[in-house]
Amino acid sequence: DGGITQSPKYLFRKEGQNVTLSCEQNLNHDAMYWYRQDPGQGLRLIYYSQIVNDFQKGDIAEGYSVSREKKESFPLTVTSAQKNPTAFYLCASSRGGGSYQPQHFGDGTRLSIL
Amino acid sequence: EDKVVQSPLSLVVHEGDTVTLNCSYEVTNFRSLLWYKQEKKAPTFLFMLTSSGIEKKSGRLSSILDKKELSSILNITATQSGDSAIYLCAVNAGGTSYGKLTFGQGTILTVHP
Numbered sequence: 001d002g003g004i005t006q007s008p009k010y011l012f013r014k015e016g017q018n019v020t021l022s023c024e025q026n027l028n029h030d031a032m033y034w035y036r037q038d039p040g041q042g043l044r045l046i047y048y049s050q051i052v053n054d055f056q057k058g059d060i061a062e063g064y065s066v067s068r069e070k071k072e073s074f075p076l077t078v079t080s081a082q083k084n085p086t087a088f089y090l091c092a093s094s095r096g097g098g099s100y101q102p103q104h105f106g107d108g109t110r111l112s113i114l
Numbered sequence: 115e116d117k118v119v120q121s122p123l124s125l126v127v128h129e130g131d132t133v134t135l136n137c138s139y140e141v142t143n144f145r146s147l148l149w150y151k152q153e154k155k156a157p158t159f160l161f162m163l164t165s166s167g168i169e170k171k172s173g174r175l176s177s178i179l180d181k182k183e184l185s186s187i188l189n190i191t192a193t194q195s196g197d198s199a200i201y202l203c204a205v206n207a208g209g210t211s212y213g214k215l216t217f218g219q220g221t222i223l224t225v226h227p
Contacts, residue, residue, distance in 0.1 A: 004156075033215075042118070042202060042217030044156075058214065090156070100146055100206075102162050103215060107155040 002027045003091040004106035006091050013078065013085060015096045021076045023091035032074035033103060034062060044092060049074055049075045050096075078111065086112050116141040118205050125158045128226050131186035131193050136202030138185040147186050148215065149177055150202040157202055160188075193225045 004025045013019045022045040025031065031050045035043040045058030049068040063082025068074055074093075078085045088110050115128040117140045127133055139147065146164045150157035163179035163186060170177050174191045190197055200222050204215040 017220055035217075036135065040123075040219065042120075043204075043215075044217070047187045100162070100164065102148055102159045104159060105150075105156040 004091060004093055004104060006089075006106035006109050008109060009107070011109055011111045012113050013111060015076065016080045018077055019111070021078070021089055021111070023074045024092075025074075025093045025106075026072060026103070027093055028071070029093035029104075030071070030096050031094045031101070031103075032068065033094075034058075034064075034066065034074070034076045035090045037088040037090060037093065037108075041052075046076065046089075049089060051100075059105055078109050116190065116207055116216040118203055118218040118223050120201075120203050122221060123219060124222040125225070126208050126224045126226065127193055130195055131225075132191045133202075133223065134192060135188040135190075135223070136185065137187070137218055138183075139195065139203075139205045139216075139218075140184065141205050141207040141216065143207050144181070144184075144205065146206045147179055148204045148206065149186075149188050150204065152200040152202055152220070153198075190223075191222075195227055197223050198225045199222060207208050 005020045020102040033048040034046040037043050044060050046064050047066040049055035065077045090108045091106045094103045119138050121136045148162050149160040161177045168179040177188045179186045200220040202220045203218040
């Protein structure tokens with residue numbers, strides 16, 4: 001079945017530690033996105049990539065980094081510079097980066113601070 | 115800055131009721147408005163509305179886009195307990211925001227038996 005796989009489902013971070021969240025899709029989609037969801041808030045865009053080897057900052061990119069070396073994969077690193085990383089992280093993809101392609105989401109990774 | 119506001123933030127109803135969820139937006143270069151349902155994990159896509167498709171319907175769910183009022187409504191008739199979820203509205207704008215979705219806060223719908 002085609003879909004978006006995020007791993008791990010739960011992740012704990014220690015102070016000063018970088019952690020990487022995985023996102024893989026087998027939908028042959030060109031565009032991929034990372035969102036953060038906090039309780040009582042909608043999704044906020046962290047980074048997005050419309051094509052391999054290219055990505056742009058979203059609205060809340062500080063303290064995060066990404067890479068897009070393969071079409072299928074868009075990992076997100078939460079660095080120690082992100083002082084409030086506890087949140088639910090969602091990865092999405094769409095057929096193109098255009099405005100008329102719906103984004104489809106993975107099941108998310110819940111990150112907490114130890 | 116693009117902005118999307120949903121109301122109400124939460125709603126409690128009984129099975130069989132009809133509900134209307136609201137979404138208003140302020141964006142430059144509006145392209146499309148999307149509705150998602152989020153139960154426990156992944157938001158699932160419901161509808162996309164554009165200037166050329168301002169009304170969508172699927173079973174008990176329907177949605178209308180009002181470009182004049184810069185808003186959209188999502189209607190659910192004969193609600194069931196399985197409709198309990200967070201309903202998210204998102205807007206896709208063009209220009210420098212090409213391809214980006216701006217989300218509202220979501221409406222938490224609880225349907226009691």
